[in-house]
Amino acid sequence: MHHFDPSIEIQDYLVFGEYGDVNPSITDSSTYTFLNPKTMKELFEHEIEGCFLYSRHWNPTNKYLAEALAKLEDTEAAIVTSSGMGAISCTMLQLCNAGDEIVSSRTIYGGTYALFKNFLPRFEIKTKFVNIQDLNAVENAITEKTRVIYCEAISNPLLEVANIPMLAEIANKHNIKLVVDNTFSPIFITPSHLGAHIIIHSLTKFVNGTSDCVAGCVCSSKEFISQLTDINSGASMLLGPVLDSFRAASIMKNLHSLHIRMKKHSENALYLAENLEKLGCKVFYPGLKSHNGHNLLNEIMNEGFGYGGMLAIDAGTADKADELMAMMQQEKVGYLAVSLGYFKTLFSSPGHSTSSEIPEEERKAMGLSDGLVRISIGLDNNIENTFQRVKKCLQAVGLCN
Ligand SMILES: *Cc1c(COP(=O)(O)O)cnc(C)c1O
Numbered sequence: 324m325h326h327f328d329p330s331i332e333i334q335d336y337l338v339f340g341e342y343g344d345v346n347p348s349i350t351d352s353s354t355y356t357f358l359n360p361k362t363m364k365e366l367f368e369h370e371i372e373g374c375f376l377y378s379r380h381w382n383p384t385n386k387y388l389a390e391a392l393a394k395l396e397d398t399e400a401a402i403v404t405s406s407g408m409g410a411i412s413c414t415m416l417q418l419c420n421a422g423d424e425i426v427s428s429r430t431i432y433g434g435t436y437a438l439f440k441n442f443l444p445r446f447e448i449k450t451k452f453v454n455i456q457d458l459n460a461v462e463n464a465i466t467e468k469t470r471v472i473y474c475e476a477i478s479n480p481l482l483e484v485a486n487i488p489m490l491a492e493i494a495n496k497h498n499i500k501l502v503v504d505n506t507f508s509p510i511f512i513t514p515s516h517l518g519a520h521i522i523i524h525s526l527t528k529f530v531n532g533t534s535d536c537v538a539g540c541v542c543s544s545k546e547f548i549s550q551l552t553d554i555n556s557g558a559s560m561l562l563g564p565v566l567d568s569f570r571a572a573s574i575m576k577n578l579h580s581l582h583i584r585m586k587k588h589s590e591n592a593l594y595l596a597e598n599l600e601k602l603g604c605k606v607f608y609p610g611l612k613s614h615n616g617h618n619l620l621n622e623i624m625n626e627g628f629g630y631g632g633m634l635a636i637d638a639g640t641a642d643k644a645d646e647l648m649a650m651m652q653q654e655k656v657g658y659l660a661v662s663l664g665y666f667k668t669l670f671s672s673p674g675h676s677t678s679s680e681i682p683e684e685e686r687k688a689m690g691l692s693d694g695l696v697r698i699s700i701g702l703d704n705n706i707e708n709t710f711q712r713v714k715k716c717l718q719a720v721g722l723c724n
Contacts, residue, residue, distance in 0.1 A: 324626045329510050330582035332394035338387050346576065350382045350568045367554055380552060380560055384568035388575045389540065392530075395578070396505070396522045396542035398515050402551055402559055403540045403571055407506060407525025408434050409564030410539035414521055415439075417551050417558040418500055419470050421447040426464045428455035428474040429681060430483065432504065432525075433673075439473075454685075456615075458489055465493070471500050476514055477507040477616075480635050480673035480697045481607050481690060484616030487623060491518025507663075510585050511628035512620075521547060529632065529664035531574045532584050538566050538574055582628065584666075584702060589629020591709070592700040596634050598710050602723045605637035607690070633663060635673075638694035638722060644672045648696060650716040656709060663699035668709070670698045 340348040355375040357363045366376050375381055385403050393401040404410040415438070419425065427439055429452035439450035451464040455474045465472075472494050474485045487503060494501040495518070502521045503514040509529050514522045524530055526538040541551065541559075551559040559565075589610070596608035606613075609620045610630030620630060638644040648670055652659045657668025674693040681691065703709045717723040 324621060324624060325513065325516060327397070327513055327516060327625050328627065329395045329397065329513065329625070332397065333391055333578060333581075336391050336394050338390075346572070347384070347387055349572045350378070350384045352382070353378045370549065370552075376554075378568070379563055379565045380554060382568050382571075384571045384575075385566055388566075388571040388578070391575060391578055392524070392526075392540045393542055395510065395530075395581075396515055397513055398522065398542040399545045400548035401540055401542040402548055403526070403538065403566045403574075404559060405539070405564040405566045406537045407432075407504075407523065407527055407539035408438070409559075409562075410523045410525075410541045411435055411504070412438060413551055413558035413562055413564065414502060414523060414541055415443065415448070415471065415473075416446075416562070417547075418502075419443070419446075419448045422468060423448055423470045424466060424468040425450040425471045425473055426461060426469055427452055427472075428478060428485070429453060430455070430478040430481065431473070431475055432479055432506075435473075435504070455485055455490070456483060458486065458493065461490065462493055465497050465499070469497065469499055471502055473502045473504075475504040475507060476512045477609065477620075477631060477633070479507070480695055482507070482609050482614070482616070482631075482633055482635060484609055484620045484623075486619060487512075487514050487517035487519055491520075494518075494520070507633055508624075508631055510581055511589070511624050511631060513625055515542070517623055520544070526574055527664075528662065529585065529588070530581060531577050532581070532664055532666065533577060534662060534665040536570050536574070538570060539564075585628045585632070587702045588632025588664075588700055591703055591706045592632050592634050593630060594706045595698075595700060595710055595713065599636060599713070599717075602714065602717065604717065604723060605690070606634060607636070608634040632700045633697065634700065635695050635697045637690070637692045638696055638720070639692065641672065641674055641693040643720060643722065644674065644694045644696050646720045647716055647722065648672065650719055651713065654712045654716055656712050656716065657698075657701055663697075665699065666702045668698060668701035668703070670696055673697050 389401040503519040
């Protein structure tokens with residue numbers, strides 16, 4: 324257990340507006356005036372503190388949000404992007420040239436999986452998918468062409484916990500980067516403290532928490548963030564996934580309640596997981612002793628925010644999962660919808676997506692069933708009431724007594 328508290332870092336990050344506004348003024352400009360033409364020329368050559376050129380490069384509102392996210396992840400710097408996928412694709416295209424390879428966890432977000440498997444090969448960037456729990460497999464997949472090890476701190480859909488310290492050791496040994504998607508575990512895992520070099524979030528999920536926009540970020544060293552934003556060669560500058568400054572301002576306000584929300588998501592998820600397990604359901608939640616990542620997570624997590632808001636239950640078959648989800652929506656447990664980190668509970672069935680690539684036998688061994696229902700637990704005030712509703716649904720579809 325680590326004692327780092329990112330909420331203090333974020334709390335201490337104060338930015339005033341023009342007139343002392345407690346919320347900084349929102350930039351309403353795509354371009355910026357220069358009083359001296361020489362300064363403009365200089366800015367093309369290197370970054371100048373507090374000086375802006377064009378909003379695709381940087382704008383003040385995005386800078387505030389990026390700085391706050393660097394505090395969250397305790398990295399030197401960060402950039403914000405218009406989506407989590409924008410953050411991931413820019414990062415990988417910045418790190419990899421034609422002919423290079425990625426070693427990636429096979430259980431990653433569906434969009435990331437499709438990017439690596441179907442899209443990056445167009446640029447001769449090849450990905451080897453491995454079981455990230457198997458450190459020998461990771462090491463064996465690395466060749467002299469490998470540039471990156473890629474994983475999610477807590478993976479989709481079984482919520483497996485990546486051994487970030489060991490993966491970082493392997494990456495350092497081979498002089499390559501460890502990129503960690505921390506979308507499922509904001510504030511309670513700090514990958515930079517465990518050796519990760521680059522940390523990515525889909526801000527769309529827990530960090531924003533209101534399911535009203537799509538956004539992303541990359542947190543890393545000053546050196547890497549400068550590479551991404553380089554006017555002549557940076558992936559974020561040239562591919563252009565710029566976040567709108569009004570959205571950046573609204574995400575920034577939501578970021579300040581992330582610690583309270585994560586505590587509540589975690590508290591509710593643990594309550595449901597424990598009680599569903601008692602009912603005899605097959606539950607995957609890293610806060611449960613029965614989960615294979617429980618001990619590791621206890622070692623690497625920050626104290627005080629719980630084990631996160633995501634859990635999965637196995638309904639056995641895809642049909643049962645569908646029945647259960649329809650019923651849960653009817654009983655107002657939450658919405659049958661993809662995505663996560665919302666104040667209401669969201670559930671969907673991941674069984675047919677990325678996981679289909681994993682051989683049948685291994686899927687069985689992993690506990691990856693077609694009947695898996697992934698649940699993002701909401702901020703329900705009365706979680707016992709929610710549990711009773713879920714129980715009623717489970718009984719109705721014959722999954723418990
Ligand atoms: C949603 C998600 C993404 C993609 O983010 P977008 O904001 O939808 O582009 C990446 N990784 C994980 C783990 C996600 O859940």
